Amino acid sequence: MSAAPVLVCTGLVKRFGDLVAVDGVGFEISPGETYGLLGPNGAGKTTTISMVCGLLERDDGDVVVAGRPLTTTSVEAKAAIGYVPQEIAVYPDLTGRENLRFFSRLYGMAPAAATERIGEALEVVGLADRADDLAGEYSGGMKRRLNIAIGLLHRPRLLVLDEPTVGVDPQSRNAILEGVEALAGGGIAVLYTTHYMEEAERLCDRIGIIDAGVIRAEGTRRELVALVGERDRVRLAGSGDLASVATACGALPGVEAASVRDGAVDLIVEGARGLLPELLRVAAESGGLVDGVDVHEPDLESVFLHLTGKALRD
Amino acid sequence: MARPALAILGKDLRQRVRDRSAFLVAVVAPLTLALVFGMTLSGVSSDDLELSFGVVDLDGGVVATGFTDEVLAGLERDGLATLTVVRTVGEGRRLAADGDVAATFVLPAGLSEAVGAGRPARIEVIGDVDQPIGVLVARSIADTFAAELEATQVAVGAALAAGATGPVDALAGRARELAPPIVIEDATATKKQLDPVTFYSASMAVFFLFFTVQFGLSTLLDERRQGTLGRLLVAPVSRRAILLGKALTSIVMGLASMTVLVVATSLIVGAEWGSPAGVALLVAAGVLAATALSALVISFARTPEQAGNFQSIVALVFGLLGGVFFPIAAIGGWLERVSLATPHAWFLRGLGDLAGGAGPGAVLGAVAAILAFAAVFGALAVARSARLVEP
Ligand SMILES: Nc1ncnc2c1ncn2[C@@H]1O[C@H](COP(=O)(O)OP(=O)(O)OP(=O)(O)O)[C@@H](O)[C@H]1O
Numbered sequence: 001m002s003a004a005p006v007l008v009c010t011g012l013v014k015r016f017g018d019l020v021a022v023d024g025v026g027f028e029i030s031p032g033e034t035y036g037l038l039g040p041n042g043a044g045k046t047t048t049i050s051m052v053c054g055l056l057e058r059d060d061g062d063v064v065v066a067g068r069p070l071t072t073t074s075v076e077a078k079a080a081i082g083y084v085p086q087e088i089a090v091y092p093d094l095t096g097r098e099n100l101r102f103f104s105r106l107y108g109m110a111p112a113a114a115t116e117r118i119g120e121a122l123e124v125v126g127l128a129d130r131a132d133d134l135a136g137e138y139s140g141g142m143k144r145r146l147n148i149a150i151g152l153l154h155r156p157r158l159l160v161l162d163e164p165t166v167g168v169d170p171q172s173r174n175a176i177l178e179g180v181e182a183l184a185g186g187g188i189a190v191l192y193t194t195h196y197m198e199e200a201e202r203l204c205d206r207i208g209i210i211d212a213g214v215i216r217a218e219g220t221r222r223e224l225v226a227l228v229g230e231r232d233r234v235r236l237a238g239s240g241d242l243a244s245v246a247t248a249c250g251a252l253p254g255v256e257a258a259s260v261r262d263g264a265v266d267l268i269v270e271g272a273r274g275l276l277p278e279l280l281r282v283a284a285e286s287g288g289l290v291d292g293v294d295v296h297e298p299d300l301e302s303v304f305l306h307l308t309g310k311a312l313r314d
Numbered sequence: 315m316a317r318p319a320l321a322i323l324g325k326d327l328r329q330r331v332r333d334r335s336a337f338l339v340a341v342v343a344p345l346t347l348a349l350v351f352g353m354t355l356s357g358v359s360s361d362d363l364e365l366s367f368g369v370v371d372l373d374g375g376v377v378a379t380g381f382t383d384e385v386l387a388g389l390e391r392d393g394l395a396t397l398t399v400v401r402t403v404g405e406g407r408r409l410a411a412d413g414d415v416a417a418t419f420v421l422p423a424g425l426s427e428a429v430g431a432g433r434p435a436r437i438e439v440i441g442d443v444d445q446p447i448g449v450l451v452a453r454s455i456a457d458t459f460a461a462e463l464e465a466t467q468v469a470v471g472a473a474l475a476a477g478a479t480g481p482v483d484a485l486a487g488r489a490r491e492l493a494p495p496i497v498i499e500d501a502t503a504t505k506k507q508l509d510p511v512t513f514y515s516a517s518m519a520v521f522f523l524f525f526t527v528q529f530g531l532s533t534l535l536d537e538r539r540q541g542t543l544g545r546l547l548v549a550p551v552s553r554r555a556i557l558l559g560k561a562l563t564s565i566v567m568g569l570a571s572m573t574v575l576v577v578a579t580s581l582i583v584g585a586e587w588g589s590p591a592g593v594a595l596l597v598a599a600g601v602l603a604a605t606a607l608s609a610l611v612i613s614f615a616r617t618p619e620q621a622g623n624f625q626s627i628v629a630l631v632f633g634l635l636g637g638v639f640f641p642i643a644a645i646g647g648w649l650e651r652v653s654l655a656t657p658h659a660w661f662l663r664g665l666g667d668l669a670g671g672a673g674p675g676a677v678l679g680a681v682a683a684i685l686a687f688a689a690v691f692g693a694l695a696v697a698r699s700a701r702l703v704e705p
């Protein structure tokens with residue numbers, strides 16, 4: 001990309017005692033680009049974001065936002081960031097509008113401009129008609145939408161969203177995703193974490209796959225899927241001793257990864273069509289009752305399985 | 315730094331106005347207690363008080379007899395107090411020391427003569443440290459008697475002057491020249507005292523002030539829990555500005571509560587706080603000390619509940635030591651000296667200095683002492699302040 005990146009972070013490290021929660025994470029995001037951090041619970045997504053936003057002291061690494069180095073004590077550099085935390089962070093004893101008004105003051109927006117932006121932000125998240133109710137009386141999904149509205153209120157150059165759709169009904173989720181797409185279309189750089197593969201595939205121009213504090217692979221969806229090569233994801237649904245099935249199948253030549261999830265065995269298989277009869281035979285021999293077989297073209301789920309040997313959500 | 319701090323102040327005040335507990339602690343509780351204590355103690359007629367007094371009459375004159383037979387015996391007749399007459403000051407002191415009486419009145423030799431001659435005279439009150447309320451009542455009895463005598467003496471003086479047919483303002487001048495006939499001398503107290511209504515209005519106000527200020531700074535812990543502290547820390551705002559905004563909330567809450575209490579107790583129960591400028595100085599210093607102490611205390615807390623508990627314990631201990639529940643200054647001794655280790659005692663002492671119409675200059679000593687507390691607590695709190703704005 002030609003435009004200077006809005007966010008450059010390199011070599012981020014964060015330790016909590018003996019645990020290295022983030023271990024050398026680095027990436028860049030350009031204007032208009034949406035970058036996704038895709039990883040399971042505890043992968044280090046929130047910790048990474050907290051360092052990027054200057055919330056958490058880092059043990060090593062650098063963060064540069066809109067050309068300015070950023071630390072926890074930076075003031076100016078933080079003005080470029082819009083932050084939507086994973087946990088809902090709004091004042092329940094203020095109305096939606098009052099919440100936004102307060103943050104507009106905190107970000108030093110002139111009152112008239114603030115009024116306009118507050119109206120826009122409320123529209124974007126679809127809360128305009130409930131703006132004057134106390135946030136504490138909102139439904140969970142509405143609180144989440146207010147949570148997002150606060151983050152994009154001041155038109156940040158870098159919008160950081162930490163799993164913004166968790167616990168949101170499908171309709172609201174779609175509205176949120178559309179909102180994020182529109183913002184990125186308007187030139188904002190977006191950092192988006194999720195463990196929903198579908199969201200990452202839909203929204204993100206580039207994706208970093210993070211596990212155990214390390215970015216295991218990074219690229220566009222196409223680039224990542226190419227890592228898996230001609231390998232397909234095979235899903236054997238059934239009952240019986242699925243753990244043994246996974247072990248036995250995993251030992252077959254051509255099978256790269258095997259794990260059990262939601263009453264099924266997930267496999268990454270090279271040349272899946274040819275190997276299917278063999279897989280079913282081994283499954284039956286090792287005590288599994290297979291009642292359904294799915295063969296998927298490679299997707300991010302397969303990439304994750306391929307890279308880490310485990311499912312994205314287990 | 316000022317703009318974000320003011321934004322935080324405005325937001326916090328809006329939240330506090332919606333939160334009934336702040337109003338309860340800042341206004342309702344201190345006002346109610348001031349009324350209850352003040353009412354109970356300002357009349358001797360309360361049924362619950364069983365008081366016993368000693369009296370030593372070294373005078374034997376008409377004034378002393380009047381005090382013993384009319385005032386004290388009258389109380390006994392009405393079943394409000396029991397009276398023990400002793401012969402020597404030593405005996406009277408022993409009675410008080412042993413707790414047999416709440417206080418012993420000492421009517422010194424020459425009392426009646428002095429009063430008759432228009433010279434100042436003294437009634438001593440020797441109090442029992444363990445019966446503060448009784449001591450307080452004894453003092454107010456002696457006070458009242460002195461005031462009545464003074465009125466009589468002025469009338470006599472005026473009549474005398476009338477015999478000389480002087481002009482009206484000359485009469486008034488003569489009346490003013492007459493020395494107050496009796497100075498109440500308290501053997502145990504070194505300071506002028508507030509009347510019970512004023513005392514409890516002030517003591518409850520300052521006691522609850524140390525609870526009220528927590529509605530500013532300690533909300534940092536609530537914000538940490540509800541995640542909004544993270545948002546403040548990611549905003550383009552220095553951590554110092556966040557602390558300043560919260561401290562301002564404490565200060566404004568404290569000032570508002572004290573102002574309401576001063577005005578309300580003056581209007582409702584007739585508390586006499588004294589010179590407004592002097593009171594303002596004491597209140598301002600007191601609010602700063604309370605805010606600084608609050609900051610220091612909550613820097614040790616990890617959760618809002620802990621902050622509330624720590625704050626309450628410290629406010630209670632300081633209040634007790636500082637003598638907000640009984641006038642320690644009227645009792646004296648080591649208790650009074652210990653109490654001076656609290657801003658509360660200095661606040662009450664400052665108001666004592668204002669009693670009787672002194673100007674604001676009278677409180678400067680007390681204000682300086684309170685500000686010293688503010689400085690020490692504040693310095694310690696600043697040293698620990700980073701903990702308050704950890705994510
Ligand atoms: N304050 C902390 N103290 C100790 N350990 C922590 C702290 N914060 C995070 N961790 C640990 O660091 C690791 C990464 O946590 P993090 O919250 O970054 O994961 P995540 O990818 O955001 O997970 P999720 O999808 O569940 O939100 C986890 O093992 C977590 O337990």
Ligand SMILES: [Mg+2]
Pocket residue numbers: 045046047086162163
């Ligand atoms: Mg997280």
